[in-house]
Amino acid sequence: MSRRVTGCGEHALRYSGDRTSRSLTFVPWSARRIVSLSGEGRPRRGCCLWRQRPLFRRNTRCGVHGQRATQVARQPRDAMMALGGESVSAAVPDDDDDDDDDDASRDALGLDAKLRSSPLTRVAAAVVGMVAAVIAYQGGRRVTAPVHPSPGGGTPPASLPSGWRVLRSGVLGAAAFLAVRWIAYNRAYTQQLQHPEQLADADSQFVDAAGIRVHVKACAPRDTAAAASLRKTLLLLHGFGTWLFSFRNVQQPLADRWQARVVSFDRPAFGLTERPRFVEAYTTEYSAKLTNELLERFSATSDDGDDDGFRCLIGHSLGALIAVRAALMRATPPQAVVLVAPAILAAPPPLRAQTSIGRLLRGLLLPFRVATATLLVLLRRAVFFALEFTATLSIYSLRAIVGRSRFWTTGLQSAWHDPRRITDEVVRGYRRPSRAVDWDLGFLRFLRARFASPPGVAGLVGQVREVATGASAFASANLVAALRQSGVPVLIVHGDQDRLVPLSNSERLARMLGCRLAVIRDCGHVPHEERPEEFMQAVLPFLDACDASARVVAC
Template structure:
């Protein structure tokens, strides 16, 4: 048995340290020289140190559309010198007001040549500007002051909740707040509140893209408060014209060929066939009702699942990724000539991404739109366009890639008496890309509707 045991080492070898591998010798030498052990990661290419131990300059910073997401601020901290805030139901709405009495035009970026001497005569109606999805007060910056001079009244633009510098309110489905701040109903209420804020009985509402939905809904909520509507590139699905059923005539002809002699007794075949048809109709009605119930249940489950996903951390990651990859690209595609989109424009659209909680607010706004569209009780705006009776102007760019010009024309045709104007060489943002032409079109419309009789005759002649 002793021969199976490993022999004990020589006495001298028992006191010697084990020989170190050759690749550890440089590391041992550096440790002896006082080099911090954290630098040993250079010796192990697969080793990743904890982010908390990394120097601040080496940490990976999050960025969305070029905006650092590690240094977000409250929206009010990003306000401009001419910014104001108006609180409604705990939401502080960012807005700007231009008055026709303002003499300082040094910050006006648009040409005053569009405001003619005739345009300086008094219309006296304030104008409210409603931006589209992903935009803000910034999108009206080139036309606010000229519009105030044209109307000889105040012009107000505000950021709807989830956009611009309006405060990001917390909201969930079971919240105790009286109204979802990201809903269409809240935007309508805010629009009417701003008319009161200006001390006016009624105002002209100018909506752009999705802002047109707010303008039209505000009209349906309180038509007596809306003097006129200007719908710019309206993101409203226009209904197609009704087409008569060509089969109606054939059906009438078939009815005429069926004998209808009440005195002639029905045959046995006729009685059996008539009963069979009634049974089939009854079964078809039951199947149709079952399908409607199943469809409503599936739609409800789908909406609930989608809302749960959007409110998860994955939803926040998704919206940040989308804004990072397509945010600036979307702005460029909204122009007829993307090469003319300046850094000033990009900065204006990406500035709200510096607001704390912007992604959560944007998701809640999207959720609100999904719930509204899935509502069985809400009548789509497109089906009520024929009910509008106030003066309406529809404006579009001839090369709009987001809301095609043909859809805007269909919206104009669906509204009784609406005027339709196309701006050449223009995309989805006429008020930014072609401010002079946009102001000219709006001024001509306002002169025709609200001007003196002489001005109306002049504009009709033009």
């Protein structure tokens, strides 16, 4: 099957209807070209009338969350073109179901890691590399020259050995070639970024809270009678590297089955929430403050209008730590807290030496502990300064890593027990925020906040003292102790095949808190995604018991 370039005006529209690739391609009218495709998807060039050769040609696919081809057609030419023609996939009706399945497995958001450039760009990069190699080779012939030659003849000019000249020219040529390709890749990548509102779902909301614009989803029961008399609110907090998409399997079912308002939001540096410039927005304390503000804003009230509704925080992984901090920050603690695969260190504080032998051993090991702590602190500061002064290089490297589909597949496989459940829809959903403007800057700011250090020698000494004395273990133990003293009912849900946070950590945490631990069989780090039905079977009875207890206390 083959179809020709059609259209008029500034751009021409070409539809390639082969079985392996269907795309709507906008070609500059000044670069008219007629291409026919065979049934196997192998291009055969027809008549070509070139007036201008585009610098880039790459296929950018967009699906239900991306822009339609008709919308892209209305965009300005410089915004739509990447120095030339641009290809944007759209849903094309076809009677062949196999073709639809093929297209569904493709990247629907233009997230193909290899933004392919045109042959002209590759040739240009190769030419630059060869020129750099020739210059380096010729420059290696004479590295010194006689300044004042003697009457009997000057000293022969020194030169590098031939092997070294070849090696140096090859290295410089390869570096120049990769630099040109890298610049072209990042330029094309930047042109594909979109605003968060363009990537959001139809039921998404963007609200102003804690000084930033936050991406929120709020689900109410589908039963209108139950939705009119809501008094229960659940707030979901995602973990590191994820966003509210991870609660897609349980958010609406929780709202329907427990007759509650269920709210999820993207924390700063993740999802579609704004990436603010101030680093404090990426700290745990700020996320806890944001959590409480959203919980108050979306909380349901009782039938008589009093503010005595049921509130529960459900945090996954790193979100569990934020849920605990938010619960302890509130003047009135929530009625329940659910920790899903919590990334909270469950270790008792280091015991102080009580005997003379213990104090002696502690003193003998002190130099080794101080030296180790100093190395760790210096490494942490080196990472911070590297992120601070190599922002552009870090962004380019981050794009090259995150832009690859293998990166997301490998990361999800480490979190899931059954890789067969990781569908193309899941991968596309997780990759969607990486198409938002400033997502890379937000992630770098998040890392800076994690590696930030107090300035000066005093700050360095203080950090070394904290690491050497195990201050982090004390802080975690104090946090767990404070949660237990608050009297908030806690449930821990954990998968028995979790490779990221071991089940043994949650077992120790449950003993320290004196709470119940629900273990989900054949499940990894994401029970709410991998086993949503088992997850709700573990959570709903706990919520019913907490609600009944809260009603008794209120009476």
